[in-house]
Amino acid sequence: MIRVWSFPALFALAGLLLGASSAARGETVTGALLAVFFLALSFLNSPLFFPRSITSAEALRRSGTDGRPVVYWRPGCQYCLRLRIRLGRRARRAHWVNIWSDPDAAAAVRAVNDGNETVPTVLLDGRPHTNPDPAPLRARLT
Incomplete structure (x- = not known):
């Protein structure tokens, strides 16, 4: 189960870190856009976006x-x-x-x-x- 969530977790973490880094430099709009982009990428690569898997x-x-x-x-x-x-x-x-x-x-x-x-x-x-x-x-x- 951990393997399934590895890519989405990495995308979400990268987005939050990049967003926070940009916001800390005073670029709040850029930080927010980066965070939203990477969180969307995280969702698209997660099992939540795909129909429920069966055996x-x-x-x-x-x-x-x-x-x-x-x-x-x-x-x-x-x-x-x-x-x-x-x-x-x-x-x-x-x-x-x-x-x-x-x-x-x-x-x-x-x-x-x-x-x-x-x-x-x-x-x-x-x-x-x-x-x-x-x-x-x-x-x-x-």
Whole structure:
């Protein structure tokens, strides 16, 4: 669990330190903007921004029932963040699995990516797609 919050905590700490440093020099507006920017970056990289993760087994079971895609992701991944932002509200319709929280999910991702934990890896109709274009996935989640 600590690993999941490492990047967001570092972003928040950096923002607060930079903001306080600027404010101490009398640059209160710059300090406030830096703090807000880094806190926003912290939120975007936190598990709070992504739909609630479930286990790989549960995601595969649900996907088999409803046909929705399974998205394997990890916190701090810029490509996962890009996919999440580009999917917008439709992202909540997919089944999201955090590979740092589920060893079976990490193994499944390694199995389809030549031993690498490359994310996002999306399962559509049982076929893996590594770092897919968000447009077809967005259309699938309508």
